[in-house]
Amino acid sequence: MTDKYEDEVIQEEDHENKDENRRGPEKFCSLCRRSERQAGRMIDLPNNIHICSDCMQRSFDTMNQQMSSGKFNYNDIFNMPGVSMVDLGSFQNQMSQQQSAPKKKKEEKHKPVLDLKKIPAPHKIKAALDEYVIGQDYAKKVMSVAVYNHYKRVATDTMDEIEIEKSNMLMIGPTGSGKTYLVKTLARLLDVPLAIADATSLTEAGYIGDDIESVVSKLLAAADNDVEKAEHGIIFIDEIDKIAKKKNTNQRDVSGEAVQQGMLKLLEGSEVEVPVGANSKNAMVPLTTVNTRNILFICGGAFPDLENIIKERLNKQASIGFYADLKDKYDNDPHILEKVTVDDIKSFGMIPEFIGRLPIIFTLDGLSEDMLVKILMEPKNAILKQYQKLLALDEVKLEFDEGALHAIAAKAMEKKTGARALRAILEEYMLDIMYEIPKDDNIGQVVITREYIEGNGGPKILLRGQEIPLLETAQ
Ligand SMILES: Nc1ncnc2c1ncn2[C@@H]1O[C@H](COP(=O)(O)OP(=O)(O)O)[C@@H](O)[C@H]1O
């Protein structure tokens, strides 16, 4: 018997005890004779027997010990008058009823921001994304429309001659530009299960690594093993560029081209047998069938070097004939990635059948310093807001002046990991603040300045009653 099992019983009993306390007389533990007031929660057994949680624990411990030493004897444990007559069968019945009870309560709890039953219009989906994701307008727009169409297709479910194509997506964008974040936010807003898999860990079935179908069992787990829910979920496959066809190898490419091949059926829609409650198939785990026809697949990757492929193509076109152009015209174009075509992705090493099953291809912009500043303070759960809230609990106002925000963003730009660097940088500077402030109750406000971030000054500390008005930038 595990601790969890016991805990649930105790919790449930706790409810009943509260009722009992109001109505009936006080209970006494049948083993140690302490009252409920002394011993705490009681576990009720049939025949008006109560056991306190201490004695229950002791009983189980003894049972475990004796079982492991091979001399298990019920009478050793339940040697109190009346206790040995306990009908263990009914005790278990009682427990299994109580066990299934709490699950129902959970389901009623939260409402999604966007209700899939009334499929939200694209502009509503985008507006919801806008609250969390800064910039990337084009990507948000494409995703909103694709998601809208996808769930409309799922809802109509007609299989007549005009079958609506699946809206699987391929997103291309530099690291830290918000690919994973976009998908996570989308799934959360729609309240659909999401599985995130890393393409680098996938290999062809039978080789070391996760086989491709394991992503579906991840989704099933995210859907609490509810097959129907999983079939409306989203699977995000990250680092998809890492399964590009390897050039110049004569070995079998088990983690590149073969994985792409293996994914074709999944992307299109097929029945997959997946283990329930585990991520590998073996004889001990029951299997269930999940149909991937209505699962939305989103693949994402940074595709380094893709820019060069695009540039090369554009330069070749530009140097031909009448439209001959300057050779280096595209060399410093920050929006070069937007000009990507299916052919470029093929040259990168994705097989045509694979790209064919991802009809929606779009790119994310690299983040600029201004966007990083906005990311610091604007999203609903912005990092600055989190720190402000933390300090507000100590009744201290935290502000950042404009210069400080730009200095943080500039530092983050240097690291070239997109928005990911922001938190690490901020944490470094906030450590001292979070350490020093609680020491002194008189401090009412802290203003982080550019000088502090750049290392030639300190933050402004203001005592209570001397606070300066809120800066516009950090509200
Ligand atoms: N456009 C954005 N708006 C708001 N936050 C962002 C944005 N891009 C990135 N972030 C932040 O940076 C973190 C890392 O981004 P992530 O989505 O993991 O990058 P990647 O594109 O490499 O998957 C996210 O958790 C999020 O907090």
Ligand SMILES: [Mg+2]
């Ligand atoms: Mg990512």
